[in-house]
Amino acid sequence: MAAISVKSPNRKTGSSSARRLKAEQILPEVQDVLASSEVVDMHTHLFSPAFGKIGLWGIDELLTYHYLEAEFFRSSDMTPEEYWNLSKTQRADAIWKALFVENSPISESTRGVIAVLSAFGLPTDASGLKEVRRFFGAQSIRPHLRRVLQIAGVSDVVMTNDPLDPDERAVWMREGQDHSQFHAVLRLDRILFGWPQHWQQLATEGYSVNESASGKSTAEARRFLADWHKRMRPLYMAVSLPDSFQFPDESLTSKLLSETVLPSCREFGLPMSLMIGVRRQVNPRLRLAGDAVGKADMRAVENLCRTFSDNRFLVSVLSRENQHELAVYARKFNNLMPFGCWWFLNNPSIVQEITRERIELLGTSFIPQHSDARVLEQVIYKWQNTRRTLAPILADAYQLLHADGAEITRQKIQRDVNRLFRGNFEKWTGLRTG
Ligand code: RAT
Ligand code: ZN
Numbered sequence: 001m002a003a004i005s006v007k008s009p010n011r012k013t014g015s016s017s018a019r020r021l022k023a024e025q026i027l028p029e030v031q032d033v034l035a036s037s038e039v040v041d042m043h044t045h046l047f048s049p050a051f052g053k054i055g056l057w058g059i060d061e062l063l064t065y066h067y068l069e070a071e072f073f074r075s076s077d078m079t080p081e082e083y084w085n086l087s088k089t090q091r092a093d094a095i096w097k098a099l100f101v102e103n104s105p106i107s108e109s110t111r112g113v114i115a116v117l118s119a120f121g122l123p124t125d126a127s128g129l130k131e132v133r134r135f136f137g138a139q140s141i142r143p144h145l146r147r148v149l150q151i152a153g154v155s156d157v158v159m160t161n162d163p164l165d166p167d168e169r170a171v172w173m174r175e176g177q178d179h180s181q182f183h184a185v186l187r188l189d190r191i192l193f194g195w196p197q198h199w200q201q202l203a204t205e206g207y208s209v210n211e212s213a214s215g216k217s218t219a220e221a222r223r224f225l226a227d228w229h230k231r232m233r234p235l236y237m238a239v240s241l242p243d244s245f246q247f248p249d250e251s252l253t254s255k256l257l258s259e260t261v262l263p264s265c266r267e268f269g270l271p272m273s274l275m276i277g278v279r280r281q282v283n284p285r286l287r288l289a290g291d292a293v294g295k296a297d298m299r300a301v302e303n304l305c306r307t308f309s310d311n312r313f314l315v316s317v318l319s320r321e322n323q324h325e326l327a328v329y330a331r332k333f334n335n336l337m338p339f340g341c342w343w344f345l346n347n348p349s350i351v352q353e354i355t356r357e358r359i360e361l362l363g364t365s366f367i368p369q370h371s372d373a374r375v376l377e378q379v380i381y382k383w384q385n386t387r388r389t390l391a392p393i394l395a396d397a398y399q400l401l402h403a404d405g406a407e408i409t410r411q412k413i414q415r416d417v418n419r420l421f422r423g424n425f426e427k428w429t430g431l432r433t434g
Helices: 014-018 023-036 049-054 059-063 066-075 080-084 088-101 108-119 126-137 141-152 166-174 195-204 217-232 252-268 284-290 299-307 320-332 348-362 378-403 410-429
Strands: 039-041 154-158 237-242 272-279 313-317 336-338
Touching: 014 410, 023 378, 023 410, 039 378, 039 410, 049 141, 049 166, 059 088, 059 108, 059 126, 066 080, 066 088, 066 108, 066 284, 080 284, 088 108, 088 126, 108 378, 141 154, 141 378, 154 378, 166 217, 195 217, 195 252, 217 252, 237 252, 252 272, 272 299, 299 313, 299 320, 313 320, 320 336, 320 348, 348 378, 378 410
Parallel strands: 039 154, 237 272, 272 313, 313 336
Antiparallel strands: none
């Protein structure tokens, strides 16, 4: 079946690419550059084939994505308890019926499933689910993965790797992974935010740590990070933080951040990623779909960037209300890199607003998007949507520049898109691609 795909890189060089564009040529040229530029997907929950079943793909995973589960309970009378009692296929069937058959899939996440099916030339109508299942059932992961990344125009996938997750740990302790397009990230939620529940795991593995992270604990936790740095070769370290996050304060999070994690980042030359603003489990009955959002106090970011001027911070904030402050702080601290429009923000209307604001305040010195994909094929629709939303925003910026008297060329557009899609991230992490 024919798959649509990102255009192969357009090699216009020399005079045609340096040609001065007329106002009406700008939008099509921007669209073309975006369509032919590959992106580094700098935060996902995808895994390389070495991780086996941990890596999710296929129609039943797409339909049971937690973004869709949250929407399902608004359009079905089924209780969460009844839903969790079903098998994966039955859950997917229930979601298909409620969100795709009985209603039009016009929300961002449901529309994404349609875009994926259509990218593979599969039926998108109510009766097509059987055929769709047959198609995915017939794929084997390695060629399918190659094809998906090619369609999505993604050259590199950055994973989220939790060293305290037993299933993942087993893979890293055996042989790790060496897929050239996948890169590791040392995710530290269980250490930075779940120390009381997880310090014993470190102790069992031979690190001299205690419940209050006192004495040798912070140095020993650094030794733990050094061992995992060696094992994973991560591009950065990362944590997601609640809206109530403060820095500095008396918490174990502050202590471990300043005495363990940030010194390790400095030692290994890695940025630290902070994803701030999640309110975990406001409705635990929904499990992974039960998290919400809260406005954070951005002075924590200010304090971190100022106090640790030798560290670099990648920061994404979940609340719409925090976006402007984040962009302003990035103007004050060049060790701060805003990234992505995360989770509840990843809707065209909000992405537009945030991205325009960032361009106006920061030029091209930010990372506009990451996919946050949990299921492989999601990269297709998430990056298709990003390119579609970015095109008029970038074109408008060049139109204004053109009207103000500047010369706009394809060469310049390409340079800017390269910086946004990969250059800023490559520079910050030292990732060498291509
Ligand atoms: O967007 C999501 O899928 C969330 O569930 C979170 O995983 C978030 O992206 C995170 O990395 O914590
Ligand atoms: Zn995520």
